[in-house]
Amino acid sequence: MELFQRKPVTNYKGRSALEFRKSLADAGINIQPEVMTPALPPNGIYVSPETKNAFYEYSYGEVDGFKYEQFVTSYYQDLALTAECFAAVFAIELPQPTTPVYVESRTSFTFNSILGLQSVPVLKGIRGVRMDGDFSDFFTVYGRDEHALDAFITIVPNLMIDMLTSGSRYDVEFADRYVYFYRVYGAVRSGTRGGGDDSVSIGFSSNDYLEMRNFGIKYGTKFIRAARPASSDTTADMRPLWQLVNDSQAANNGRQFVWLIGILFYMLLFAILPYVMIPLSVVWFGVRYIQWAVRKRRLISRWSGR
Numbered sequence: 001m002e003l004f005q006r007k008p009v010t011n012y013k014g015r016s017a018l019e020f021r022k023s024l025a026d027a028g029i030n031i032q033p034e035v036m037t038p039a040l041p042p043n044g045i046y047v048s049p050e051t052k053n054a055f056y057e058y059s060y061g062e063v064d065g066f067k068y069e070q071f072v073t074s075y076y077q078d079l080a081l082t083a084e085c086f087a088a089v090f091a092i093e094l095p096q097p098t099t100p101v102y103v104e105s106r107t108s109f110t111f112n113s114i115l116g117l118q119s120v121p122v123l124k125g126i127r128g129v130r131m132d133g134d135f136s137d138f139f140t141v142y143g144r145d146e147h148a149l150d151a152f153i154t155i156v157p158n159l160m161i162d163m164l165t166s167g168s169r170y171d172v173e174f175a176d177r178y179v180y181f182y183r184v185y186g187a188v189r190s191g192t193r194g195g196g197d198d199s200v201s202i203g204f205s206s207n208d209y210l211e212m213r214n215f216g217i218k219y220g221t222k223f224i225r226a227a228r229p230a231s232s233d234t235t236a237d238m239r240p241l242w243q244l245v246n247d248s249q250a251a252n253n254g255r256q257f258v259w260l261i262g263i264l265f266y267m268l269l270f271a272i273l274p275y276v277m278i279p280l281s282v283v284w285f286g287v288r289y290i291q292w293a294v295r296k297r298r299l300i301s302r303w304s305g306r
Helices: 017-026 111-115 133-137 145-154 157-165 206-226 232-237 241-246 249-272 274-303
Strands: 032-035 054-063 066-076 084-105 127-130 139-143 171-187 189-192 198-202
Touching: 017 054, 017 206, 054 206, 066 206, 084 206, 133 139, 133 274, 157 206, 157 274, 171 206, 249 274
Parallel strands: none
Antiparallel strands: 032 054, 054 066, 066 084, 084 139, 084 171, 127 139, 189 198
């Protein structure tokens, strides 16, 4: 996959790229600031031939004999190349091709987890498989209808507990011969630095990089064992999920437009009725947080140690 030329990342969570790399070097991690393409073929939703990726802060190694790569990538989710986004990625090679499955995590207290909203792109021909009990409040598994059983068998409770307790910031994708851990960011923030150069910043720190690496190394083998081998008789149904994203561009654009209208309406109400909207919002978000925290604590207490 060719490198799509663009401005490199210059700041990571308020620190320069050089400071970011020095922190990782001090932790014993050898970083390549920029690579043309990772060694693992791009097969994920956020790392594909269509997303026009550029790759930064690259490192690699092995987890129990399986190769892994870690990097930050900028990508375009829309074919018109209008919105540049970023993702931190930890990818592990699998011993054999696997059934395509995407696990959307809502285990951190964010707007998506509060409202139960879908954050992944619309996937044509794919539906969200709701998990049993309280797990459905924190995870949605995406797969084809004919692979629903594989999805349930893949994402077993002990994996979800690991994500609740240690990997709450990550989505997971099983694609072809790889399992990807993602931490996805919105559009890049650009500005002007003192020297007049463009500044590209994302909210991802060297500590975040180390936490993702430690999670991938510690729990990666569990996800490798959980991956369901692709059946040889379902070749026609094994299209990578990134292709299904590109089949649904109109739906994705429509959902972004609806989100924009909703945000503008909410801001309008705040401007017109601030003394009403502020206390209502505080109370509503407080109640939602308490409900979310109680369910999460109950799940961890019930399933930890099993």
